[in-house]
Amino acid sequence: MDFYFTDRKFNTLGVASTGAAPIQIDADTDDQMRPQAVGRTYAATLVTDPKDAGKLATMAALGNFLLYKDQRGVYVFATIMEWTSYDQQNGELSFVAENGGVDLINETVGAYTATKAMPVADYINMFTSDSGFEIGVNEIANLTRTLKWEGEEDTALKRIESVATQFDNAELDFRFEVDGMQVIHRYIDIYKHMGLDNGQRLEVNTQLNKITTTGNIYDLCTSIKGTGAAASGSDTPINLVGYHWTDPDGRYVLGGDGVLRDTVAVQLWSRALSNDNPNPTAHHIQRVKSYEATTQAALLQSVLADLKQYNHAAVNYTVDIADLPDGVSVGDTVHLVDEAQGLNLSARLLELKDSYANDTHEATLGDYLIEASQIDPALQALADQMKTLAASRQWYPWTRYADDDEGSGISANPDGKSYMAIVWSDQSAVPSDDAADYAGHWQKVKGDDGVGLAGPKGDDGKTSYFHTAYANDVSGSGMSQSPEGKAYIGTYSDFTEDDSTTASYYTWVLIKGADGATGPAGKDITSYASGAALPTTVAPANSQFWVTNSNNVATALYKSNGTAWVKQEISASAINAATFNGLTFNGVIFNGSQFNSTFTSKPVDESSFDDIDDPIGQAMLTKGTGTTKMGDGYLTVDGTIDGGGTNGTPLQSFHTEVGASGLLSRLYTGGTDYSHVTAEARLNLGELSLTNLDTAGKARSGHLNGELLEQLNNVGKILWSGTSYLGYKGDPQSVKPSMKISDCLTGWKLVFGAFANNQFSGNQLREADVSKTSVAAYPGMGRVIGLIDYNMQVAYKYIYVTDGEIKGNENNADGVKGQVVLIAIYAY
Secondary structure, three states: EEHHHEOOOOOOEEEEEEOOOOEEEEEEEEEEEEOOOOOOEEEEEEEHHHHHHHHHHOOOOOOEEEEEEEEOOOOEHHHHHHEEEEEEOOOOEEEEOOOOOOHHHOOEOEEEEEEOOHHHHHHHHHOOOOOEEEEEEEEOOOOOOOOOOOOEEEEHHHHHHHHHHOOOOEEEEEEEEEOOOOEEEEEEEEEEOOOOOOOOOEEEOOOOEEEEEEEEEEOOOOEEEEEEEEEOOOOOEEEEEOOOEEEOOOEEOOOOEEEEEEOOOHHHOOOOOOOOOOOOOOOOOOOEEEEOOOHHHHHHHHHHHHHHHOOOOOEEEEEEEOOOOOOOOOOOOOEEEOOOOOEEEEEEEEEEEEEEOOOEEEEEEEEEEEOOOOOOOHHHHHHHHHHHHHOOHHHHHHHEEEEEOHHHHHHOOOOOEEEEEEEOOOOOOOOOOOOHHOOOEEOOOOOOOOOOOOEOOOOOOOOOEEEEEEEOOOOOOOOOOOOOOOOOEEEEEEEOOOOOOHHHOOOOOOEEEOOOOOOOOHHHHOOOOEEEEOOOOOOOOOEEEEEEOOOOOEEEEEEEEOOOOEEEEEEEEEEOOOOOOOOOOOOOOOOOEEEEEEEEEEOOOOOOOOOOOOOOOOOOEEEEEEHHHHOOEEEEEEEEEEEEOOOEEEEEEEEEEEEEOEEEEEEEEEEOOOEEEEEEEEEOOOOEEEEEEEOOOOOOEEEEEHHOOOOOOOOOOEEEEEEEEOOOOOOOOOEEOOOOOHHHOEEEEEEEEEEEOEEEOOOOOEEEEEEEEHHHHHOOEEEEEEEOOOOOOEEEEEEEEEEEEEEOOOOOOHHHHHHEEEEEEEEE
């Protein structure tokens, strides 16, 4: 692998390689991280002959550029930021390069306050101005935020990372467009979430050496008191005091003091826990945290997300990777399996450290989506119990309107009323008409103009406003200021007079049930029945009817819409069956199952065939028998292929296997003892290996992988064309083919032609081969090419070949040598 060093004008100063070369790369680490940082760091030691140590200081001078293409095909452009050691006596220089470079790491930015909501691109362009970077991919172009940084001095790199964090934890990536040795574009790509999940499975004792589990409770808490940003014109951050929210599962409770509490986690971590008090409900481990939220609704979501993350012990897994597949990049999700521990994880690759010199890979994974042991079983049991209790507990939103904040003239009709109250009750679906039940919840919602009515001024002299809107569902879709046809009402308060058009600012509650009546619809199932035939009489809406067979097994489900029975799909998660007959499965994953079946192929009709005496056992095939077996992660097929000779003895036995072993198929001769293998095919990590016996019984083996396929496809591809002496009066006239010789199947084929009257004459073509094997063994050494013409006259060319370049000699244009020029280079 080659690394190119240039000055700040992109003039090439030298090349270092992980292979045999005058300047070698040693002890290197390519460190990539997601999502904590956008930067990428490459550290390495350059090693050369001590007498040439001065060249190391020139090519890797501080501020110079490093260009290379990593093993995943990504161009990396970095700036030499630091020398950690320069040992001239031993010919070694250790350096650190970063792809943020001087442009973003050394430049600092100060305090800034946006005067309006702006998109993410505006912030990043402002903080990276004049750096050479430009916005590339932008997956959150529609989002806007009003952000500020007070009294802070950040590097430009840290500031754009802060911007991404405040735009819903967006993730940034540097991308470079390279042409030759020129970096023509420097992009900052903005993603909602980087990386892919291609179902890549990594198993201990195959791709993984081991998985080590670690954990801690340093960040654990069971309640959070959150504050947000200060409202416009105020120095006081917002909080959750007075904000009303109810967890549908009943687990998280927002108190009147603005503290969000986890009623499940406190039973395991309370300071009051004891044998006499095994399920305490108080004495929380509480944290005070600040957020950037500008509304109470947004602040609640931030606090809730953190409480869910930190209400249990943090468990992490360190993975020792033996063989990381080439297609996996930082940010991707992989699936880890350790059968010995019974561990199945879905994890994100957060950091990857590659050593190209040592061919090692160290990965750090996190964001575990499926964790076998992260949640304490007792905590999970309590949460499940709480959810069950909450599910069996019916909550109803009570909404009433009144003339004032005392509830005078309370009514279910909003006409002419200036105040509204919403409370949740588990007592009755019918809202109370007692004004006392709504005490403390009355809000003035209609002024003289009926829009965004101002509330009383607070202690700080600011005026708060209460806002309402209506929508189709709990996410706020179809939001409108009119309740016509809407099932949900949303509310929030702030210090801005105008009603927001952003649905996430509102807290949405159901005000119209499925039957169209104000208030909840009650239980979804109005009635339930079953029988052998669907009734001809349609039951009331939301009624269910199960059709059963003679064994009283349900075979179909229908639901009434009030005028007709509508057939319903039955979720597979509700099925517990012992036998399936005549079914088709689409998109189903089977775990831990074993399938056994036998098959016998249909015999060929032999009525139209002549009998054949087959002394050598190569008669016509007539029938094959075998057994198929599917287990946990593998499929095998075993059987025999019968012959059509007089004795009917099997010609060959076969064994086909698809699974972790990589075996595709194997054929045997001599019956079923599997003693003589005649052919075998294996597929291992993208490489197909084939072995078979020829007629003399000699084994022939070979393999085919993606690299070989690419090299085969490139054979005959023209890599350079023109005219060059390969050296003329002090000019070596170097030539750079478009493909490195190491990427070719065998090497480069050089085509020469006669040169007369300052141009290629069009005849007397001559060819010379340069093999990649010899270039790898003797990079940069002088080579002599003898080119003989029709009259047996020899024109010699003296050249120097490295992996990506051919340099000539200034004497290559003298005399007879000047009558021949290089006109093309092909891959071969």
